[in-house]
Amino acid sequence: MAFVETRDFIQVTANNGKTNFSYIFEGNEDERLFNSKIHKSKMKYYIKEAVNEFEEWNKKGYGIYFLPNGGGYKNDEITEFRACFIDMDIKDEIEHEFVAAGFTGTPNELHELVKSKFYSLNNTEQLNYKQIFRCRVSELKKRGIPSSAIVETKNGFHVYYLLNNDTQRHQFETLEGFLIYIFNADMAVKNPARLLRVPDTIHLKDSNDPFTIKLEEWNRSIRYDSEDLIVRLRKVVEKVHAQKDSLLCVNSRKAPTHNTKLLSKKNGLPLRVGIDYSSMTIGNIPLISKGFEGLSELKRRLGLDNQDDLCYIDRDDIRQFLKKQNLKQLLGVEADRFYCIFHNSTNSTSGNIYPFDDKWFYKCHSSRCGVHYDIVQTIERITRLPIHKAFDYLKELYNIAEIKTDWQLDQERLIEFNIEFLERFKYDVDLQENYPYLTKFLKTKGTLGLLIQIHEVARRKLPQLAKMRNMDSSNAIVFAPMRKVIEELLSENSDIRNINKANTKVVIMIFMYLLNCVGIDQLPDEMQRRIEQYQKESRKNSNIHYNNIARYYEIVSMDTERLILAEEMSKFFYQNHLTILNFNREQLISLCGVEEGNRVFPDRSDEEIPGLNQSISQEIKRVVNKLIQVKGWTYDHEVIENIDISDFDMKQRYKDSFKYIPKKKSVELDSLTVLDNDVGFQKWRYGFLAKKLAMNIPAIISNQEYRKARVNKLLRKQFDIPIHIKGFVYHQEISEQGIQLEDKASHILRLKQHDLSLSNAKIASIVGCSRQYVSNILKCRD
Ligand SMILES: [Zn+2]
Structure with missing residues (x-):
């Protein structure tokens, strides 16, 4: 009879059919070390032949186990949760008794104490414990939750509750948590891939006292829907808490931590398990x-x-x-x-x-x-x-x-209108024709985007500014520390050259009246304090060696009055051959005077231009003027070759330029001798002067009324420019007579270069050709 029942129990619980059985060595500790491997049988039914195999392994000292759940052999692999189960063990009871009695030692001491008490138990005492376990199972049964199977082991019981085959992992985990708490069961016996003892086989851990595992109760018709069982167990736990005399839930240290639930599939998130806060106590x-x-x-x-x-x-x-x-x-x-x-x-x-x-x-x-x-x-x-x-x-x-202040609402609208307007520069042909130079500037890579982003940042900062006193009464203005803005835009680790370039673009925007620069002393007190702190922090991090670190700008209304001014400034910018690379304060001052320099760079108004730069500017001016006076034209290379700055120790400056390279010690560098024909030095010197030339040439051209142009047929003829000279040259105004010699194509290009706003039709009428010809020529130029 036992065989038939056990067969039914194994086959229903395990796999409704075949299963692997596992054989685990159970000798004393030393022997177990050498036999730690778990042997697995072939997939087989629980039949007489299997029972014979179990007996053979039992004889060799192995315990016989099976895996109730399925889908794999490891915890993570298990997908079929066929039963939940617990293991009640006398040792757990003893341990709980010690703790409840107020034990305060270490876990190791407790372990030793439990072990010695356990081995000193006599038969009657053991049976008493087992009686408590049985009472617990039947108390839960009385509360409407009978078990599907009870298996008696040497020191306690395994209790099983069969589950419907749609049970999910999180449900299994929740059930294990509840059952362990209710029965004061072994905390370790709860993993999905848990192996459990096969009834009618022998427990051999104590070879002097073998014990035959017994299937004490088995009822295959008791099976639970997991969700339903969770609800019922939860109720039991709640009720038991209110009752002092219950045998259940005795060990509060085993109270289940948190229940999980399957979160619904929403907001693009996959179906997943999360903590069930609604059931948290x-x-x-x-x-x-x-x-x-x-x-x-x-x-x-x-x-x-x-x-x-x-x-x-x-x-x-x-x-x-x-x-x-x-x-x-x-x-x-x-x-x-x-x-x-x-x-x-x-x-x-x-x-x-x-x-x-x-x-x-x-x-x-x-x-x-x-x-x-x-x-x-x-x-x-x-x-x-x-x-x-x-x-x-x-x-x-x-x-x-x-809440939002009126000022804040007003500013939000201004920024919104500005952004909408700026966006139109991307596609609105009428707008582009109205402001051709401004369009040219805004269309240089990333510039328009940068200006729009500055507006976005300003919008984000509005609430901070709105609560500052004095802001309400001031004109509609918004501040943002530009270096921070630029760093934000370009991402933290963008290289310093990009930051510099963006910073220069923003300065040019001031120059063009697209933004206003505000001196720190004009800001509200609260903001000045913040700036101080920001600068202190930046200095602490010492990654920035600029003095314009917290320049503050004001968002301006992009109204027509302002755009007319912006277009004028853009035109000035391009007609004076200014570029984003060569734009700086010195140049601005030499072109437009100190007042303009202070408008664009108010934070540097006290700053003197370094002596070296002034002398080099003088020298460049001298060389350019001399060369153009002699032959009417010159070009970069020639100017650089003729510059004489022997007064300055260029070699020392060359060495200094290494000082910022890590690992190069300045002491070593100082003792280094640089030879005149040192290729590195030559290259550096040339590059240094080329940069200075680019910076100075716009002002020279503007003040002397020279021209800058690409070499063309007319220029070659007029000034006798050798054929190997290509690219840009600087030259005197060409006489009326000379212009007559100019071919139509050059004439068209010159007109357009001089004034971008000229339409093709207008150019055609000046030059005396068809509009199609003008458009062909201009297309070729691009
Ligand atoms: Zn946590």
């Missing part, structure tokens, strides 16, 4: 998990109902306010350390809420999870609300009103 957490539905009750509990609204302008301030709220009080947690609420922790001290400075934080100390949250993130996860709704939830909870 901690303070306000189930209420918080209801989201807005539970909000009024939560406010009542926290005493936050019937309070006046707090008004805030800046969302960042709201965030700061929220972070100061007592997180322990909000969640209703009393203990300092507890099971982390964001993962299924086995450590009762993993979760921790603590105040730091005047703010509160949640920290998990488990390496598996390790979250570190502020109040907003904590609420986001418990409510599972989208980011903005979670924020609204907290605002409502703490009676916070987010």
Whole structure:
């Protein structure tokens, strides 16, 4: 009879058919070390032949096991959860007795104590323990949850509850947690790939006292829907808590940490398992998990109902306010350390809420999870609300009103209009024709995008500015520290050259009146304080060696008056051969005077131009003038070759240029001799002078009324320019007579170069040719 029942039990529980059996050596500890391998049988039915095999392995000292769940052999591989099970063991009871009696030693001491008590038990005492176990199983049965199978082992019982075949992993895990708590069962026996003993085989761990495993009860018709079983076990746990005399749930240290549930597939997230906060028994957490539905009750509990609204302008301030709220009080947690609420922790001290400075934080100390949250993130996860709704939830909870000042609303509209207008430069042909030079500038790579981004940053900073005193009364202005803006735009690790280039573009925008520069002393006090702090921090990090580190700009209205001015400045920029690469303060001052230099670079108004630069400028001017006076024209290479700056120790400057290269010691460099024909030095010197020339030439051309142009037939003829000279040359104005010699194509190009706004039709009428010819020539030029 036993054989038939066991066969049925194994086949129903394991696989409705064949299964592998596992053989694990059970000798003393030393022997076990040499026989640690688990032997697996072939897939087989539980038949007489299998039983014979078990006897042979038993004789060799092996215990016989089977795997109730299926889908694989490792915990992660298991996909079929056919039963949940627990292992009640006398040692667990003894341990609980010691702890309940107030044991305070180390886990090792406890272990030794349990072992010695266990081995001193006599038969009657052992049977008494087993009797307690039986009572527990039947108490749960009386509460409407009978077991499917009870297997008696040497020191206790395995109890099984068969599950429907749609059971999910998280349900299995939740059930194991509940059952272990209810039965004070072995915490280790809960893994999906758990091997359990086969009835009617022999337990051999104590070879002097072998024990035959017995199937004590078996009822294949008792089977549970997992979700239903979870609900029923949860009710049992709740009821038992209220009853003192129950044998169930005796060991609070085994209370299940958190239940999980299958989260629905939404917001583009896959189906996945998460903590079920609605069933959590901690303070306000189930209420918080209801989201807005539970909000009024939560406010009542926290005493936050019937309070006046707090008004805030800046969302960042709201965030700061929220972070100061007592997180322990909000969640209703009393203990300092507890099971982390964001993962299924086995450590009762993993979760921790603590105040730091005047703010509160949640920290998990488990390496598996390790979250570190502020109040907003904590609420986001418990409510599972989208980011903005979670924020609204907290605002409502703490009676916070987010308001906008009139100034802020006005500025938002201005920025919005500006951005819309700037976007039109991308496609609006009429606009491009109205402002051809400005269009040319804005269309240089990334420039328009940069200007729009500056507006976006300004928009983001509006709330911060809105709450500053004095802003309301001032003109409509917005500030942003430009270096920070540029770094943000170009991403943290973009190279310094790109930052410099963007910075220069922004300076040119000031020059063109597309932005205003504001001196720090004109800013509200609060902002000046912030700048001070920002500069202090930057100096601490010492990665920036600029003095224009916190230049502040004001967003201006892109109205027609301003754009006319912007177009004029753009025209000036291009007609004077200014470029983004050569634009700087010295050049601006020599072209437009000190006043203009101070408008664009107000923070550098006290700065003197370095002596070296002044002398080099003088020398370049001298060389260019001399060469053009002698033969009417010159070009870069010739100018550079003729520059004489022997007064300056160029070699020392060359050596100095190495000082910023890490690992090169300045002492070594100083003692280094640079030869005149040193190729590196020659190259550096040429490059140095070429840069200075590019910087100085626009002012020279402008002041002397020279021209800069690509060599063409007319110029070659006029000035006798040798054929090997190509590219740009600087030259005197060509006489009327000369222009007559100019061919039509050059004439067209010259006209367009001089004035971008000239239409093709206008050019055609001046030159005396067809419009088609003009458009062909201009196309070739590109
Ligand atoms: Zn955690």
